Amino acid sequence: MAWMILIAAGLCEVIMVTFMKLSDGYKKFVPSILSFSAGALSFYLLSLSLLHIPVSTGYGIWTGIGSAGAVLIGMLFFKEEKNPSRLFFIGLIIFSIIGLKTVS
Template identity: 55%
Template sequence: MAWVILIIAGVAEVTAVTLLKLSDGFKNKGYLAATIIASVVNFYLLSLALESLPVGTAYGIWTGIGALGSVLIGMIFFRESKEWIRLLFMSFIIIGIVGLKMTTA
């Protein structure tokens, strides 16, 4: 169950970062409030996952999900570059996430 919670925490991290972008430098108070809520949920879920997963593994995977998800959101919704080199480096993040999962009991 901790792995499922960790994945949901990663999705909440992506949500928080996306909302932070939409807050336009804290000018849009609605998005700012949503960012704070998503951040609280995200850290709470991460803390639950850390009760039974190793901290290095959990944090590395959570960070990887957040980074990868944020890049994908940027490409899809914010017209960020889709160059092949970015996709190559994104694959390295995926390899790291899979490697951490595979090496954790």
């Protein structure tokens, strides 16, 4: 169950960053509130997962999900550049997340 909570925390991190982008520098009220709420939920879920997962592994996976997810959202919805080297390095992050999970 701790791993599912950690994945949910990472997804909340992606949601937070997405609404951060949509908030236009926190000038728009609703996306700003959604960004802060998703961020708070992300930290809370991370703290719950770290009760059962080593902090080094949990934090690494959480930041990896957030980083990879933010880049993918940027490419899919915000027309950010999609080139082979970006996709390769996102693949490395995802591969590293899987590696951290398997050694824990």
